[in-house]
Amino acid sequence: MSIDVLNETETRADELELVALAKYVMGQMRVHPQSDLCIKLVDEQAMETLHVQWMDLPGPTDVMSFPMDELRPGREEKEPEEGVLGDIVLCPSVAARQAADAGHTAEEELLLLTTHGLLHLLGFDHAEPDAEREMFELQRQLLLTFLAGRGRPTT
Numbered sequence: 827m828s829i830d831v832l833n834e835t836e837t838r839a840d841e842l843e844l845v846a847l848a849k850y851v852m853g854q855m856r857v858h859p860q861s862d863l864c865i866k867l868v869d870e871q872a873m874e875t876l877h878v879q880w881m882d883l884p885g886p887t888d889v890m891s892f893p894m895d896e897l898r899p900g901r902e903e904k905e906p907e908e909g910v911l912g913d914i915v916l917c918p919s920v921a922a923r924q925a926a927d928a929g930h931t932a933e934e935e936l937l938l939l940t941t942h943g944l945l946h947l948l949g950f951d952h953a954e955p956d957a958e959r960e961m962f963e964l965q966r967q968l969l970l971t972f973l974a975g976r977g978r979p980t981t
Contacts, residue, residue, distance in 0.1 A: 827863075831866075832867070837919065839933075848944060855944075858908040861897060861906075862909075868915055886917050890915045892915070911948075
């Protein structure tokens with residue numbers, strides 16, 4: 827499993843924690859162990875450019891996902907496909923503002939957004955209410971079990 831973290835910002839991020847989380851989520855979702863992922867941290871200007879270009883929406887956003895080989899979660903009865911999962915692009919400054927509003931740390935917000943981005947790469951979406959409930963519950967479950975396994979509070 828190859829997971830690259832590219833931090834193109836001035837923000838200090840715990841890259842090892844992002845990689846550990848990504849490995850955990852990919853393992854839980856039965857992604858092929860030889861699959862590749864890139865996590866990129868960018869500033870607001872770069873994120874806004876991507877947001878306009880790909881979503882036709884103004885302003886920077888917190889996370890965007892760019893799937894490559896359209897891999898899906900593995901199943902017990904079927905060997906998962908190997909390939910390039912894709913790219914997750916995070917904007918730490920937007921994440922920090924959201925974290926402050928939510929009452930948790932910017933690091934926790936980046937972990938949440940990484941989990942969210944990974945689920946999008948695996949085909950999950952939240953456009954419809956039922957799909958949103960499913961995705962957000964899975965996101966919450968994955969993040970809480972990851973944090974609990976690291977001996978971190980899960981409040």
